[in-house]
Amino acid sequence: MNYDYLRHHFLDLLVDIVNTDTNVVLLCIILVASIIVLDALSTYAKEKRIAAGVNRSIKERKQILPDLKPLSSRNYVSDMQGLAGNPDGLVSENGFIIPIEVKPLAKKIRDRYVAQLLVYMRLVEEFEGKKPPYGYLILGKKARKVKIYNSEKRQAWLQYYLDQMRDFVDKNEPLKPLPSKSKCQRCNVRHRCNFQMTESASLSPTHRSLKIAQSNEFSDPSDTTH
Ligand code: SF4
Incomplete structure (x- = not known):
């Protein structure tokens, strides 16, 4: 050329x-x-x-959970329990399948995170054949790992709320709101809500006793390890 x-x-x-x-x-x-x-x-x-925390791939899960060895996640749907869920991860520890829920924006444990994990533990028991003794919450940017034990007390607490939800759906019973100042201040529907709690309002006796029951449930330091 x-x-x-x-x-x-x-x-x-x-x-x-x-x-x-x-x-x-x-x-x-x-x-x-x-x-x-x-x-x-x-x-x-x-x-x-x-x-x-939506639909993470195994590679992404491994990045978030470097010290755990995640299994493929599963989408559990239980007609028998009327529950469904897709844990962020599953790990095998000591012969048990352990569910994981990751909350990267969370600064502390919240009841709703614990409730979600307890539901996953019920689903894992049904579909994997063994009751997981605990699950993991992974919180915040530093991925703090918190072990949440699958205690009878906690499952009873979850059952209370599940029964309430089912009563509402099945019997069309009236909702029992649990307003709090911090929640209501940030709530998108507060302008249309008759139950919103303002700065000057205080908890009713019913709401107060429920709040105390919840805080007692989660104040036991021996029940979670970090
Ligand atoms: S404003 Fe109403 S709906 Fe919103 S958090 Fe408060 S009680 Fe719940």
Whole structure:
């Protein structure tokens, strides 16, 4: 291949580019720009998905749970219990399948996280054939691992709320709201809610006794290990 031959082809190429239809060039620019935008959106969505704890892949779970060896997660649907759930992870420890729930934005343990994990423990017992003695909550950016024991006391606490929810659905019983100042201040529907708690309001005796029962349930330091 000599120099003149290459130069000839290079000049031909330049002429072709100059003569290319402007619309084709514009189309190419739009296509490249679209690919860049889609790629940026996909990366952004993936970051948000990981932060929110939705549908993590095994690779992502391993990044979050470096000292655990996650199994493939499962989507449990129990007609018998009327419960369904998809734990963020499952690990095998001492012959038990242990469910994991990851809350990357959480700063502390909340009742609803514990309730979610207790539901997973019921589902794992039904579908994996053995009652898990505990589950893990992974909290905050530093992935603090908290062991939540599957105690009868906790399951009874969960059952209380499940019964309430089922009563409401089955018998159309009136809702029993449990307002709190901090919750109501941030609630999106507070302007339409007759139960919202304002700065000056205080808990009713019923609400107070329920709150005390809940706080006693979770104040036992021997029942969780960090
Ligand atoms: S404003 Fe009403 S719905 Fe919202 S948290 Fe308070 S009690 Fe619940």
